[in-house]
Amino acid sequence: MYRQDLHDGWTLRATGGPVPADIAGQTVTAEIPGSTHTDLLAAGLIPDPYLDQNETALAWMHRADWRYSRELALEPAAAGERVDLVFEGLDTVAEVRLDDVHVGRAANQHRSYRFDVRWAADGAARTLAVDLRSALEHAEALRDRLGARPAAYDHPFNMVRKMACSFGWDWGPDLQTAGIWKPVRVERWRTARLAQIRPLVTVDNDGTGQVAVHVEVERSGLAGSQDAALVLRARIGDVEAEAALAPGQDSATVSVAVPHAPLWWPVGHGAQPLLDLDVTLEDAASPTADPLDSWRRRIGFRTVELDTQPDEFGSSFTLRVNGRPIFVKGANWIPDDHLLTRxxxxxxxxxxDQALGANLNLLRVWGGGVYESEDFYDVCDERGVLVWQDFLLACAAYPEEDPLWDEFEAEARENVARLTPHASLVLWNGGNENLWGFEDWGWKDRLSGATWGRRYATELFPAIVAELDPTRPYMDGSPYSPATAPEGTHPNDPDHGTHHEWDVWNRVDYSAYRHHVPRFCSEFGFQGPPAWATLERAVRNPDGSPLAKTDPVFLLHQKADDGNGKLDRGLAPHLGVPAEFADWHWATQLNQARAVTHAIDHYRxxxxxxxxxxxxxxNDCWxxxxxxxxxxxxxxxxxxxxLRHAFADRVLSVHERDGRLALAVVNDSPELWHGSVRLRRELFDGTLLAEAHQAVSVxxxxxxxxxxPDDVRIPGDPRHEVLVAELDGVRTAHLWVEDVALDLDPTPLDATATPADGGYRVxxxxxxxARDVTLLVDRLDPDARVDDALVTLPAGASVTFWVRTSTRLDEGALTSAPVLRTANDLRVAARANDSALVGAPAE
Incomplete structure (x- = not known):
């Protein structure tokens, strides 16, 4: 197998649509992989779409058509040699041509394409062109033909197999990229090639690792290829096995047994050993010749199960790795840059690594994005981060008619097979919020019996997973109630399977997180603005005036429906709503952290x-x-x-259980946690009112x-008292009323900053x-980082923060507002608005 990358020599020009006069007719150098946005940006023809209000200025690109082209001369093919043009990914609606000869078409960003171009391998120079049509106009045309289907946003993103959030989301820009977004190459091969390799890994009860390497080969179709006998070899370390393919046979399984296989574990549960799996394809008639094709990946030995059995509470949803139940400490993952090729x-x-730093053990690849790169899954394999993989449907009804059915099947088959080697991948999910949307979002009347995607979730995807990757569990959607739930159970029933909690944020206060005990919460969250330095770089008023939350440029970077209104209503009952933007920025970031912590403490x-x-x-994509x-x-x-605090292995938190306060002692470590919890009720100034010690063994x-005990759980004056619980250096502080009702000292701290290796010690x-002591160090240096934040200190307690920076900072600025902040100082900042907003209902 000979591979020649085709990444150089490409140009880009617009070929149709509402292209501005200063861009129409221009030809620019194109970077492959790349996109029209990145190429025009590099050429200085468009502004950065992430800055200020530039997103709006680039809306013309939604309806533009483009041509990528380069010269290609293919050396004459040898006898029996196949020559293929391979595109790993095209975004999205494309026709490929060599000179005036049609080579092939594409209409799916989520799959690869291979075209036989042996006919052009004659040494002649030709123009290789990729013509890209507006994906929006393609989607609109299919909508008009099949009939509209409901979706969360106005664009018909459910009518084209393209990253859904490319059309905008409630956190993402509406840019609608186009381009050759993955590598492109020429492959020359003889007789046969490895078309698909699926290593299915299991572990026997005696610790023997079993790898069934399922291989499909493509024979060239040229003279003699069907008559060739082939040999497949698979090697893991010193263990090798082989299988023969008789003439005409195009699939086989090589079974490799590895005694005493080292187990791969999620982070926090053990090590992540990975072993090389090498597969070669040989011509049986030429055993000493170079292999016809070869393949290498790393695999890890582990088992994974999903327990959805009914119990006294409903239907469980427990992930087990190597037989051990895992409490999932996860986060949803979106594409890490809207311009994917960057x-x-x-x-x-x-x-x-930031996910690991926040004590996460799972990332859910969400269904409105893309099947991620090999890099992503490789890194998760290496670090023990579990991956939950959605099939790519999100928040919309998807037609089941062709051409979409065939496209869904092709992309699912390709990506399920592609991802089988990755130990980190533990769950396949049929899509995001589609089952829920059908039930609750008014779809039924609008659909009038039209197809909407149920068969993808309940027939197509589970059948493909069962056929190609039966070692991993599959679920119909998120949220969903499994088949073990009573018939007719709502897909978002918290007592069955997975649950999404979005009444909080959209309608009710975050205290409502504790009104339900879900079996598994796969989506919940609360908004907050980006860091101050990020705003200063990317979100600026055109006249240079200071930013305000009502400015059009700020609102363009706030995509949620009534987002600022929900932020203010979420603030009012807890911290109040500050009038000054800098205080509001800190308050909303803090309230975001408080809301999510409130939920996580409850779930754990x-x-x-x-x-x-x-x-x-x-993560964010802009x-x-x-x-x-x-x-x-x-x-x-x-x-x-x-997240780092709330998902730590050992945490303490206070809850109401059976009508009285109780302390939750959460131990997700592998060792027994025992000792004596010190409980004290004290005034904010540290005056001790009551104390108790309780032995605990978890x-x-x-x-x-x-x-x-009553003397610590019942306050005399809740406006001035705090309950502090401590065990082995783990501490929590409980208050009986919200900050808006507390008589907190607005300036409770003494602080000093001194230079230290790599930065400063504070x-x-x-x-x-002092509640939620935090250093917002990016206000002094955009590149500065601090090791901790949101540290609550009872009177007399101390903490040392370590600030990493290569810049000389003002030590006084490090120890005062607006860098050193607490929740306490927000009582002063919000007082002007209290009378209007405190107690306002969160709708």
Whole structure:
């Protein structure tokens, strides 16, 4: 097999649509892989679509047509040699031509294409052209032919197999990219090639790892190829096995047994050993010749099961790896840059490491994005981050008629097979919120009996997974209630299967998270703006005036329906609504962190009834106000620190159980946690009012609930008192009323900053209760980072923050607002608005 990359020498020009006069007729250098946006941006012909209001200025690109072209001379093919033109990914509606000869068509971003071009292998120079039509206009034409189907947004993204969020989402821009978005190459091969390889991994009870390597070969179709006998070899370390393919046979299975196989575990549960699996295809008549084709991937030995059996609470949803039930500490993953071709392996490493830094053990690849790159799954394999993979449907009714049915089947088959080697992939999911949408979003009347995608979720995808990847579980959708639930159970019933909690954020206060005990919450979250430095770089008023939350440029980077209104209504009962933008920015970031923590503490306290929490979302694809923990410039928001605290192996939190307060002692570590919990009720200034000690012993991967003694759980004056619980350096502070009703000291801290290796040391001591002490260091240096945030200090307690920066900072600025912030200072900031907004209902 000879491979020649075709990434050089390409040009791009517009061929149709409402193209501005200064771009029409221009030919620019194209980078492959790439997109029209990245190429025009590199040529200086369009502004950065992520900055200010440029997204709106580039709406003309939705209806533009394009041509990528380059010269291609294919050396004459040898006797018996096949010559293929391979596109790993085209975005999206494309025709491929060599000179005036049609080579092939594409209409699916989520699959690859292979065209036989042996006829053109004669040494003559030809023009290879890829003509891209507007995906929007293609989708509109199919909508008109098949009939409209409901969707979450105005564009008919459900009519074309393209990244759904390319058409905009409530956190993403509406750019509608086009391009050759994955590698393109020429492949020359003889006799046969490896067309598909699926290593299916299991582990026997005696610890022997079994790998059934299912191989499909493509024979060239040239003289003698059908008559050739072939040999497949598979090797893992020192263990090798082979299988013969008789003339005309195009598939076989090679079985490899690895005694005492080292187990691959999720992060926090063990190591992640990976072994090379090598597969070669040989011509049986030439055993000493070079292989016809070869393939290598890394695999890990582990088993995975999904338990959805009924119990006294409903239908369970428990993920087991190597037989061990796992509490899923997860986040939803969206494409890490809306302009996909800019994402590098180094960027994926940074983002997955941020997920690990937040104590996550699972990422859910959401159905409105893409099947991620090999880099993504490789990095998750290496780090033990579990992957939940959606099939790519989201928030819409999808026609089941052709051509969409065939496209769904082709992309599903290709990607299920492609991802089988990855130990991190543990679950296939039929789509996002489509089953729920059919029930609750008014679809039934609008559909009038038309197809909407149920058969994808309940027939096509499970059949493909059962055929190609039976080692992994499949679920119909998220949310969904499994077949073990009573007939007619709502797909978002919290007592059965998976649940999405979006009444919080959309309609009710975040305290409502604790009104239900879901079996597994696969989506929940709360919004907050990006870091201050991100706003300063990317969201600016055209006249240079200071930013306000009502400015059009800010609102363009706030995609949620009534997003700012929901932020204010979410603030009012808890922190109040500050008038000044800098205070409002801090308050909304803090409220986002508080809301999500409130949910996670609740879910973890109910283990093993509740078996997982997947927050929406870990990452952003551009600078925007959103639910993300890491913003579009890669800066951690306060929410990221909140996730790290709430998902730590060992946490304490206070809950109401059976009508009285109890302390949840959560131990997700592999060791017993035992000791004596110190409980104290004290005034904010540290005056001790009551104290108790309670012995506790919590087994590994377990939770204990300790009823609290009356003298510490019942306050005398809730406006001035706090309950503090501590065990082995783990601490929680419980208050009986919201911040808006507390008499907090607005300036409770003494702080000093001193230079240290790699930055600064900031020592902070509380004279009075200080809630959520945080350093917003990006306000001084956009590249600065701090090791911790959201640290609540009872009176007399101290904390040291370590600031990493290569810039000399003002030490006084490090220890004062607006860099050093607490929840306490928001009582002063919000007071002007309290009378109007405190107590306003969260609708």
């Amino acid at each position: 994402i590098t392996r180094a960027q994926v490493v940074r983002r997955v 306290a109910w283990w093993p009834r509740t078996t997982g929490a997947i927050v929406w979302q870990i 600078p925007v106000t959103s639910w993300a923990a890491v913003d579009g410039d890669e800066r951690p928001k306060p929410l990221w620190y909140a 087994g590994a991967r377990s939770v204990a609930m300790l009823p609290l 020592d902070v001591t509380a004279r009075s209760l």
